[in-house]
Amino acid sequence: MATATLQERYKKNAIPALTKAFGYSNVHATPRITKVIVNTGVGRLRDEKQMKIVERSLSLITGQKSAPRAAKKAIAAFKTRKGLIVGYQTTIRGKRMWDFLTRLVGVAIPRQRDFQGIDPKSFDRAGNLTLGFKEHIVFPEMIGEDAPFIFGLEVTIVTTATSREEGALLLSSLGFPLKHE
DSSP: OOOHHHHHIIIIHEEEEEEEEOOOSSGSSSEEEEEEEEEOOOOOOOOHHHHHHHHHHHHHHHSSOEEEEEEEOOOOOGGGGOOOOOEEEEEEEHHHHHHHHHHHIITTTTTSTTTBBOOGGBBBBTSOOEEEESOGGSSSSOOOOOSSOOEEEEEEEEEOOOHHHHHHHHHHHHTBBBBOO
């Protein structure tokens, strides 16, 4: 028997758990994941080739082209000028989002060094989760030997939850390894 995808787990596990815990009268009132945002900063990189490698790697990880993010104002201490590319961002929705989340939960999170579980403090007041990865090579698309250098990235999972507790229950019922206090 094949393992259930994250989308199937949402329907079978998350909706009943959320309905039972918070007493929703309608299935459509239960929180759900709307999008996943993956971004990385390249402000310290001055070489155009390295920036292209970061952009290509982020596109491989997410499955779609990443958008460059420019500096909004000049900051002399960081040697940035207005309009200079300081990062790349990708917003994933739909099927690609569920595929990415499956790889995130199944492969990337367990491959992190010294991983002890996701801290419940990583959720904001609205129930969105933000995870930081120090190494991009934890994703299965990246082959460690082929990566000329390692960079970090940030993954934000945006939900329709209205509290930390709703967001935590939603993601834990999907299989996210949360740290229990």
